[in-house]
Amino acid sequence: MSEPTVVTHPLVVGPVGPGCKKVDPIVIADGVVRRFGGNTAVHVDHVEVPRGKITALIGPNGAGKTTFFNLLTGFDKPNEGDWSFNGQNLGNVPAFKVARRGMVRTFQLTKSLGRLTVLQNMLLGATKQPGENVFTALFKPLWKSREEEITTRADDLLARFKLDAKREDYAASLSGGQRKLLEMARALMSEPELVMLDEPMAGVNPALTQSLLGHIKELKNDGTSVLFVEHDMHMVRHISDWVIVMAEGKVVAEGPPETVMDDQAVIDAYLGAHHDTDLGDMIEQKSVAERARRVEAKEASLADD
Amino acid sequence: MDFLFVLNNALGVALSPTTAAYALAAIGIGVHFGYAGLLNFGQAGFMAIGAYAFGITTLTLGFPFPLAFLSAVVASVVFALILGIPTLRLRADYLAIVTIASAEIVRYIVSTTGLSDVTGGASGLSAFAGSFQAMNPLPSGSYGFGPWTYSRAEFWVFLWGWGLVAIATVVVWLLMRSPWGRVVKGIREDEDAVRSLGKNVYAYKMQALVLGGVFGSLAGVIFILPRAIQPTNYATTLTFFTWTILLLGGAATVFGPIIGSMIFWVLLVLTEGVIGGLVRADIITFISTTQAGQIRFVLLGLALILLVVFRPQGIFGNKKELSFNV
Numbered sequence: 118m119s120e121p122t123v124v125t126h127p128l129v130v131g132p133v134g135p136g137c138k139k140v141d142p143i144v145i146a147d148g149v150v151r152r153f154g155g156n157t158a159v160h161v162d163h164v165e166v167p168r169g170k171i172t173a174l175i176g177p178n179g180a181g182k183t184t185f186f187n188l189l190t191g192f193d194k195p196n197e198g199d200w201s202f203n204g205q206n207l208g209n210v211p212a213f214k215v216a217r218r219g220m221v222r223t224f225q226l227t228k229s230l231g232r233l234t235v236l237q238n239m240l241l242g243a244t245k246q247p248g249e250n251v252f253t254a255l256f257k258p259l260w261k262s263r264e265e266e267i268t269t270r271a272d273d274l275l276a277r278f279k280l281d282a283k284r285e286d287y288a289a290s291l292s293g294g295q296r297k298l299l300e301m302a303r304a305l306m307s308e309p310e311l312v313m314l315d316e317p318m319a320g321v322n323p324a325l326t327q328s329l330l331g332h333i334k335e336l337k338n339d340g341t342s343v344l345f346v347e348h349d350m351h352m353v354r355h356i357s358d359w360v361i362v363m364a365e366g367k368v369v370a371e372g373p374p375e376t377v378m379d380d381q382a383v384i385d386a387y388l389g390a391h392h393d394t395d396l397g398d399m400i401e402q403k404s405v406a407e408r409a410r411r412v413e414a415k416e417a418s419l420a421d422d
Numbered sequence: 423m424d425f426l427f428v429l430n431n432a433l434g435v436a437l438s439p440t441t442a443a444y445a446l447a448a449i450g451i452g453v454h455f456g457y458a459g460l461l462n463f464g465q466a467g468f469m470a471i472g473a474y475a476f477g478i479t480t481l482t483l484g485f486p487f488p489l490a491f492l493s494a495v496v497a498s499v500v501f502a503l504i505l506g507i508p509t510l511r512l513r514a515d516y517l518a519i520v521t522i523a524s525a526e527i528v529r530y531i532v533s534t535t536g537l538s539d540v541t542g543g544a545s546g547l548s549a550f551a552g553s554f555q556a557m558n559p560l561p562s563g564s565y566g567f568g569p570w571t572y573s574r575a576e577f578w579v580f581l582w583g584w585g586l587v588a589i590a591t592v593v594v595w596l597l598m599r600s601p602w603g604r605v606v607k608g609i610r611e612d613e614d615a616v617r618s619l620g621k622n623v624y625a626y627k628m629q630a631l632v633l634g635g636v637f638g639s640l641a642g643v644i645f646i647l648p649r650a651i652q653p654t655n656y657a658t659t660l661t662f663f664t665w666t667i668l669l670l671g672g673a674a675t676v677f678g679p680i681i682g683s684m685i686f687w688v689l690l691v692l693t694e695g696v697i698g699g700l701v702r703a704d705i706i707t708f709i710s711t712t713q714a715g716q717i718r719f720v721l722l723g724l725a726l727i728l729l730v731v732f733r734p735q736g737i738f739g740n741k742k743e744l745s746f747n748v
Contacts, residue, residue: 190618192614192617192618211622212614212617212618213617213619213620213621213622213623214620216617216618216619216620217620221618221619221620222618223618224614224615224618228612228614228615228618229615230607230608230611230612230615230616231611232607232610232611233604233607233608233611237604237607237608238608240601240604241604241605241608241616241619241621242619244620246601248600248601248602249601249602249604249605249621250602251597251602251629251633253602254596254597254600254601254602254603255593255596255597255600257596257599257600260600260601264601300615303619304618304619306619307619307620
């Protein structure tokens with residue numbers, strides 16, 4: 118085994134490691150525990166998500182990534198723990214208020230609103246529409262101007278996501294990949310500070326993957342922070358600035374994508390489970406082969422121990 | 423068999439205040455189910471609450487019509503809150519169970535002998551329309567023509583019934599074209615998605631429940647104005663009639679409940695007249711006249727099944743938007 122060396126990174130205050138402090142965190146979670154009966158699904162001592170960066174949350178199946186996501190966004194309540202967004206405590210804040218504060222999520226299984234048109238789906242994502250109040254709703258002049266503003270924004274986003282041709286179609290008529298795009302575009306309607314994407318690539322064909330990757334990078338360029346759960350290592354290496362690895366409910370490693378996969382804890386977490394190595398991707402074949410060699414070397418050294 | 427008489431009866435019922443009351447109740451569950459996706463199987467309960475609130479405040483407390491009318495609205499708002507506070511956080515099917523049970527609870531409470539001083543027990547309440555008719559500004563005489571001829575008192579009920587239906591229809595139309603309606607329809611599709619977009623789903627569901635409940639309660643008031651309050655009227659059959667009407671017209675449509683109610687009642691009266699007439703004329707010999715009165719409900723049930731299977735969106739509905747299974 119190599120001797121411990123102190124690794125530093127521009128995003129991090131002090132040494133890099135699980136639970137390390139970030140220079141400018143947007144989300145800080147402390148002692149978040151969620152148990153289902155006797156099973157502790159999530160037990161995160163400390164984790165910080167950097168602002169203005171793309172952070173990947175990875176880990177083997179059952180690591181508690183989605184549960185942790187649900188806890189952060191208020192869709193589930195932890196047994197213990199505190200977490201904050203932009204310095205504001207989010208404990209016991211209902212999901213809709215979390216979203217209003219600028220932390221908007223998408224779902225692993227897409228939740229497009231099938232019997233609403235694509236445009237209506239988009240408009241639903243907007244905030245500050247006075248017509249959403251039951252009394253104001255009766256008087257169109259009170260909400261007409263805001264409706265025009267958000268329709269313009271919706272049309273811009275739809276054009277960016279190449280869904281403008283589908284504007285008047287029911288969302289139920291879209292393909293799976295288009296629904297992913299719609300869900301992401303809809304989440305952007307409120308101009309959130311942090312977008313949380315739960316497996317944005319699941320079930321998306323390779324052609325759309327490229328455009329989704331582009332959209333996520335664009336988000337970062339616009340100053341939005343992104344936290345995403347993903348199994349696709351190709352995507353994680355390609356676009357993320359920082360990677361947080363979870364296993365058995367805990368944060369076991371953190372680091373930049375280039376080096377985190379070499380971390381002993383990560384290899385332990387994935388050992389035996391041949392996680393989604395992207396064998397079909399020609400461009401990536403070299404690095405995959407390299408990584409396979411590295412993993413083999415580690416396995417060999419472990420066996421020697 | 424006097425076919426003209428049967429036809430006249432059937433056409434007359436199309437515009438009767440009772441038809442208006444059923445239309446109003448169906449508009450209420452249209453808001454609940456068609457737009458917000460709330461399975462309310464207790465519309466009879468809301469109608470009973472409206473009817474009894476109106477009857478009791480008039481007879482026991484001596485309220486004049488406007489106050490008694492307002493009491494019916496307030497009572498249904500309270501009833502909706504009591505139903506909604508514990509159940510709207512749960513899945514939709516729980517609301518269905520709770521509403522059907524609470525409608526039955528209401529019916530059992532009002533028919534309890536212990537409360538007969540106030541509710542009239544099993545015999546119900548009557549003679550409460552005095553204040554309502556005292557407000558009638560119409561000169562005496564008969565109104566309308568042909569099958570739609572009304573006395574002065576009947577026409578006053580007619581105006582209120584269809585007036586309320588018109589107001590409810592306009593309110594629903596205004597709301598459902600607005601961003602409020604968009605949020606509510608979004609909740610029907612997937613409430614977690616709407617929650618993730620920063621909308622207070624619970625509050626919207628409560629607003630929809632209250633709104634539809636108030637329409638149900640007003641339907642209860644219109645329903646009793648031409649008759650007495652009978653607790654047996656508020657059994658689950660009443661709820662399922664309003665559901666049939668809603669699905670007949672189209673669940674998330676503006677005019678569906680009105681046309682649905684008219685078609686429902688015309689068909690009901692027509693089949694009763696035709697089958698009853700045929701039995702009395704000894705053309706149909708294997709059933710009695712009492713059975714003839716019941717067989718139309720068998721046909722009605724069959725019609726509802728066929729409707730849901732072959733035209734789930736109703737007469738007015740958009741097939742794409744309103745099929746049951748998406």
